[in-house]
Amino acid sequence: MTSDTTMTAAVYRRFGAPEEVHLEQRDIPTPKPGEVLIRVHASTVSVADHRTRARDVPAGLGLLAAVSIGVFRPRRPILGMDAAGVIAAVGSGVTDFAAGDRVIAAMGSAFGGHAEYVCVPADGAITHAPTTMTLEEAVTLVFGGITVQGFFAQVSIGPGTSVLVNGASGAVGTAAIQLAKQLGAVVTAVTSGRNASLVTALGADRVIDYTRQDFTAGDDTYDVIVDGVGNAPFDRVEDSIAPGGALLLVVGDLRSMLRSRAQSRRSGKLVTWNVGAPGAEALAHIVELADVGRYQAVIDRSYELADIVDAHRYVDTGRKRGNVVLRIAEA
Structure with a gap:
């Protein structure tokens, strides 16, 4: 159970099967200057999470992947490339966000979304969540949306x-x-x-x-x-x-x-193959579309954080449609 100083996170210490992922108590991070602390309500379990956890990368990319995700053990033990939640605290110098704001964010290869709290740069890929969607729906805009925006910009x-x-x-x-x-x-x-x-x-x-x-x-x-x-x-x-x-x-x-x-x-x-560096502007554009009913949330299944292994097992089948959502906190 989360306390005032600790949080629950889905952690993996070794590469391999879904069963390598388990829940642990970890310290709640403190936002540094220029960062915000998000109380995460939802994330997704993506193909990227599968590839990283299983070290299942395209042919020839094993050595390059090892530099990013780790050689003998994971460099970043908490997966999750996106988050939707409420800002719990802001670091010094942050003026665009305040505690209580509903936001969506893409952490990319920094991961960290499969936890009750995550810190992200306030000038990174983060924007206010659509007003017309729940946070569980809003998180589905991030992974696919920001990837496509990066490619379509070219x-x-x-x-x-x-x-x-x-x-x-x-x-x-x-x-x-x-x-x-x-x-x-x-x-x-x-x-x-x-x-x-x-x-x-x-x-x-x-x-x-x-x-x-x-x-x-x-x-x-x-x-x-x-x-x-x-x-x-x-x-x-x-x-x-x-x-x-x-x-x-x-x-x-x-x-x-x-x-x-x-x-x-x-x-x-x-x-x-270069996705570029899409950021807050790309996310904000998708939010604008969602708020006027021109972009739909596509959810295949939703899982509680406690069922993280089942979520990974399903993504591993390769049959998911749209997004697999991980519910982390009550809205």
Whole structure:
């Protein structure tokens, strides 16, 4: 049970199966100058949490991943790349937020969201939560939304732009559909047949069931291809990208990353794996859309913090649709 000085957090000390994650009591962090302390009400268990916990990274990225997440043991024992909650305290110099503010935040590779409290920089990827959503709903805007915003900032999408989203039913995919539609794009969603109704409800104009059809097999081309699965390298999809178009590698292996610049120069088609550094402005834009009913929260399942192992087990199946939410405190 949390006291005035301690909090409950989901911690893992070794890489491996979901069972490596367990609850511990830890000291509540104190915000440093320029930081805010968030009392976390909800976070998500994402594919990134799965990859980090299991050290399940794309081919060739093992050494690079070790530098970030740890070689023999996790560098950051508390997972969770996002948080929605209420500011409990602010450090010196913070003027944009005050105790009691409802906020959403992206911690990225710093993690820390799977705990009752987390400190984040006040000038980082944090913004006020939408007024029209619960905090459990609001947290679903963060992981997929900020990722897509980072990639979309590198391309031109407007009315009539054709966008294909590979892996359309995941957290990133459902965000990509919605944000592309807001820009006026014509969206093709690649997913399994069971998810067709979901992606159509989010705005997809066309659905390709990958279990029945290879989206690269026909003559159709797209201005932008978003690969959220990792099975659409440039060699496979080059002919499916329109002249001057782009391939956004949300998931890619080392070979794809190393070859991307040369492929871009040779083909005249942008190939990028770099998400950039989207921050508070990107999050605030999604909040604005949510508050006027133009962006939906997509929740597959919700789990209590005490059921963190079950949440990881479900994400490990690879079948989640949208977001798996972790409820950490009562709103």
